[in-house]
Amino acid sequence: MTLLSRLYGVRPALAHRVRVRHNVEIPAADGVRLLATHYYPAGQRRPPLVLLRSPYGRGNPLDQLPKLLAERGYQVLYQSLRGTAGSGGRFDGFVIDSADGDGTLSWLRAQPWFGDELATWGASYLGFVQWELAARDIPEWKVALIQDAPSSFAEHFMYPGGVFATGNALGWVQLVERMFTGGYGVARQMGGMIGAARRLSRATLTLPLQEADRALTGHAVTWFRDWAGHGPGEPYWASTDHRANVARMPPVVHLQGGWHDFFLPEMLADYAALLAAGRQVRLLVGPWGHGRGLYTRQGLTDALAVLDAALLGRQAPTGVRLFVTGAGRWIDLPAWPPAHEATPWFLHPGGGLSRTQHDGQSPPSHYRYDPADPTPTVGGTQVGLSAGPKDNRRVEARADVLTFTTAPLTADVEAIGPVRVRLHTRSDNPHVDYFARLCDVDPRGRSVNVCDGIIRLSEPGDIRAVEVTLWPMAHRFLRGHRIRLQVSSGAHPRFGRNPGTGEPLATGRGLRSSEHEIFHDHHNPSALWLPLTPGAS
Template sequence: MTLLSRLLGLRPAVRHPVRVRRDVPIPAADGVRLLATHYYPAGVQTPPLVLMRTPYGRGRLVDALPKLLAERGYQVLCQSLRGTAGSMGRFDGFVIDPADADGTLTWLRAQPWFGGVLATWGASYLGYAQWELAAREIPEWKIAVIQDAPSAFAGGFMYPGGAFALGNALGWVQLVDTMFRSGNSLLPQLLAVFGASRRLHRAVLTLPLTDADRALTGHRVSWYQEWLTNPLDNESSREYWARMDHRGNTERMPPIVYLQGGWYDFFLPGMLDDHARLLEAGRNVRLLIGPWSHGKGLNTRVAMRDALTALDVALAGRQALSGVRVFITGAKQWRDLSGWPPAHRPTPWHLHPGGGLSREQAAPGAPPSRYRYDPADPTPTVGGAIVGFSAGPADNRAIEARPDVLTFTTAPLTSDVEVIGPVRVRLYARASLPHVDYTARLCTVDQRGRSVNLCDGIVRLPAPGTGREETAGVRTVDITLWPVAHRFARGHRIRLQVAGGAHPRYGRNPGTGRPLATERELRASDNEILHDPDHPSAIWLPVSSSSTETASTERA
C-alpha cells in the first residue's frame, strides 16, 4: 500500500501493483513536445484514465497521489504544461495554450491502453486547467475533480473588489520562480525557504510596483507585469483577461463535477459561482467546503475520502455523489446541506459610535468614527485568504490595536448564533481624498478577548461621480466579504473591523488615482464612517433559520 494511503487510512478494496513510465513524449497540436508520467496498475486492461495537467513539475516528489490512484485500479497521466519540467515552449502564467489539450487528446485517443473512459483531477492550477480543457467537446470525460480552483482568474484572485492582490500575486511569482530555478529539485526549494519571507516583504514595499518582481526574483516576470498593467476597470484590458476566463466552458464540462474548497481559500467565491452555473447547466455537482486555506485540505482524510468516493462511483457508473457538505467553524462539525447557500435570514448588525455593534441602529446625532490611512505606513493584515503558510485564522489583536483600524463589537452573546452563507457590509463613508479603499473583516472574539478572523473583503472606490453618493461627500460603500459557516458561541462576541487597507494582501492605494504600476507618490487620507439613523452602516450576517440569536444591545 502506498505511503499516502497508509497515512490517510485509505485502504483500497483491491490493491494493484503500480508501474511507472517517465518522460513520455506527447505532441501538442502545434508540434511542441510535452512530457508526461504514466502510472498504471499492473495486469489491468485499459482501466479508466485520470488526467492531470500541471505547471508544478513531475518526478518522485509528486508521485504520491498518482500512485494512490493507480493502486486503486486507475491509470494516471500526469502531464507538464508547456514551458515547465521538460515540456518545450513558453510558460505564460495563467494563460494556457489550447494546443496543449488539443494535441494531448488526439494522442491519447490513439493509445492502445486508453479505454475511452476519462476523468480529471487536480487542485489549484491543476483544477483551473480542467476548466480550460472544457473549451472542446470531450465525450470520454465522465467526471472532473476540482479542488481550490475557479473557472476565471481575474476578479476573484487578482483584483477582488477592484484592488490589486499584490501579496498573493508576488507570493505565486516567488513560488513558481523558485521551482523553475531549482529544476523542481527538493533540496534547492527547501534552501530557498530561508530568506523567502524577507525577500517578499521587501518586494511588496517596492515603489513603483512595476519593479517589485525584480526586487523579489532579480528579473522581470512578464505575466506579473501584465497583471499589474491591466486593471479590471480598464476597457482595453478586457481582451487580456478573457484569455483566463473559462466560465463560458460550463456547458462542455463532464456530466459529474466534484468541487472542493476551503473557507480561507482565495478562490472560494469563484468556486461557489461555478457551483451555481454548473447546476444551471444540468450537471451533477458535489460541493465540499472545509476549514482550510488554499491547498491545505488536499491530503486530509475527510477530503481525500470524499473525493475518492465521488471518483469511484462516477467511473463505476453508479449513483453520483451530490449535495453540499460544509464544516461549521466554531461548532467544529460537518453538516450536509440541501444546497448553497442554505436557507438563512440576512440580518443587519449596526455600527455604533465608540465601537459598538448591535441589532438596533445608533441614536440620532451619533458622531462618526474616524481614522487616518497612510499608505507610507500601510495598515497590515494577518492570516486570511492569502498565499503562504500563514493563511487561515489568526490572532488579530495586534492589528486591532492600531489607530488606523476601527473595531465594532457586540456585547457577549446570550445564546449561540449560527451563520451560514454570504456576508456583506454597507458603510456610509466620507474621505478627504477621492481615491480610497475600504476593507471589512468579520471576527469572533472569545471570553479571553482573542479576536480571530472568519472572512473579509475590500472595495477600491472609483472617482467621485462614478458610484453612489449622497450629500456632503458621503459615499455609500458596499463590500462583499467571503462566505462563512460559523457558530458564534454563547459568551463570545461578534466583531467587525473597518480600515483603509490590508497590506500586503492587497496593494496599498496610493491615493492619487494614477496608474498603480508606475505610481511613486503616496497620499494619506482622513476617513469618517457614519452610523446615525440616516446613515445606518451595518454588516449583514446570514443567520441560520435554526439559530435563535440573542445579544445584548448594550454597547461593548
C-alpha cells in the same frame, strides 16, 4: 501500498501493483513536445484514465496521488505544461495554450491502452486547466475533480473588489521561481524558503509596482507585469476566463474549497453555473486555506467516492458538505447557499455592534490611512503558510483600524451563507479602499478572523454608502463570545495598498494619505449583514 492510502484509510479492496513510464513524449497541436509520466496498474486492460496537467513538476516524493490512484486500478497520465519540468515551449502564467489540450487529447485517443473513459483531477492550477480543457467537446470525459480553482482568474484572485492582490500575485511569482530555479527538487525548494518572507515583504512595497518582480527575483517576469498593467475588465483577462466553457464540462463535477481560500467566491459561482447547466455537482467546503484540503481525510475520501461512482458505477455522495467553523462540525445540505435570514448588526458610536440601530445623532468615527505605512493584515485568504485564522489583536490596536464589537453573546449565533457590510463613509481623497473583516472574539479577548472583503473607490463624493462583499462563511459564534467587525482602508500585502494618487497602478510612484469618517447615526446606519440560520438567536 501508498503512504496516503495508509494514513487516510482509503485502502483499495485490491491493491494493484503500480507500473511507471517516465518522460513520455506528447506532441502539442503546434508541435511542442510535452513530457508526462504514465502510471498504470499491472495486469489491467485499458482501465479508466485520470489526467493531471501541472506546471509544478512531476515525481515529487511528496506527491503520492498518482500512485494512490494507480494502485486503485486507474491509469494516471501526469503531464507537465509547456515551459515547465522539461516540456518545450514558454510558460505564460495563467494563460494556457490551447495547443496543449488539443494535442494531448489527439495523442491519447491514438493510444491502444486508452479505454475511452477519462477523468481529470487537481487542485489550484491543476484545477484551473480543467476549465480550459472544456473549451472543446470531449465525449470520453466522465468526471472532473476540481479543488481550490475557479473558471475565471481575474475577479477574486487578481483584482478582488477592484484591488490588485499584490501579496498573492508576488507570492505565486516567488513560489514558481523557487520551483524553476530549484529544478523542482524538494530540498532545493525548501532551501529557497530561507529569507523568502522578508524578501516578499520588501518587494510588495516597491514603487513603481511593475518593478516588484525584479525586486523579488532579480529579473522581469512578463506575466506579472501583465497582471499589474491590466486592470479588471480589460480585454487581456479574456484569455484567463473560461466561464463560457461550463456547458462542455463533464456530467459529474466534484468541487472542493476552503473558507480561507482566495478562490472560494468564484468557485461557488461555478457551482451555481454547473447546476444551471444540468451537471451533477458535489460541493465540499472545509476549514482550510488554499490547497490544504487535498490531502485530508475528509477531502480525499469524498473525492475518491465521486471518482469511483462516476467510473466504476458505485454510489456517490450528493449535495453539499460544509465544515462549520466555531462549532467544529461537518453538516450536509441539499444546496448552497442554504436558507438564511440576512440580518443587520448596526455599528454604534464608541465601537459598539448591535442588532438594534442607534436612534440618535452621533459624531462619526475617524481614522487616517497612510500608504507609506499601510495597514497590515494577518491570516485570511493569503498565498502561503500564513493563511487561515489568526489572532488579530496587534492589527486592531493600530490607530488606522476601527473595531465594532457586540456584548458577550447570551446564546450561540450560527451564520451560513453570503456576508456583506454597508458603510456610510466620507473621505478627503476620492481614491480610497475600504476593508471589512469579521472576527470571533473569545472570552480571553483573542480576536480571530472569520472572513473579509475589500472595495476600491475612485469617484469623488460627500457621504457615500459603500457596499463591501465579504467572503462567504459557515461559522458559529459561541455563547460568551463577541462578534467584531474591523473597518480600515487596507490589508497589505494581501490586498495591495492604495497609493491614493489615482496614478496607473503599474507605473505610479506617488503616495497620498487620506482621512476617513465612518458614520453610524440614525440617518447613516452602517451595518454588517450576517446570514443567520432560520430560528437561530
